[in-house]
Amino acid sequence: MSLMLTIFGEGRDLNSLQMTARAVAVFFGALVLIRIAGRRSFGQRSPFDYVVAILLVLP
Template sequence: MEWLQVIVGPDNGTPSVAQFCARAVILFLYGILCIRIAGRRTFSNLSPLDIIVAIVVGSNISRAMTGKAPFVATIVATLLLVVLHRLVARATVHANWLGRLVKGKPVTLVRDGQIDRVAMRRQDISDEDLLEGLRLKRAEHPSDVRLATFERGGKISVVPK
């Protein structure tokens, strides 16, 4: 591990310019590795869990880059987090109860043109948010909709009449 210390410098925030550059290259490649391990889904349809993992990974990489956290320990812990995220994501495919726990469940907002205002309040969706979601799916008014659902990924899906 001494060779790595020579390349990336000390963990006390005082690496040389060359060592900071080495950290940048290593962490760039490491970030790509983390994205590949986490999977494409992590950064496309972001669930709350995906967002948290993305923020923590970015924060950890930043701290490792600036020397504010031990380099090796930080990247190992970050990799563990990414692998755990991947395992939980895979497990949710096979265990519906876990999927509901981690991702939530879809909520019906409009059924046969009738708006469910209680569901909208519970999900913090305003009338304007709903109408925007409908317009994005080419529905002008709730009366044009057979079913509108607030999906687990945070988007509104629409089935027209």
């Protein structure tokens, strides 16, 4: 548990490594969810395209 807190941080006191770790975790989590949903849900674009689009739109 303490390793997870060290890597991902807690609350608002985050350093740049913790912010990067969170962003990478969200990116790959979204990529996995889009892969599970399949191509029929998203047309012919690749799951990577949708993850990038989602991350660019969210503030």
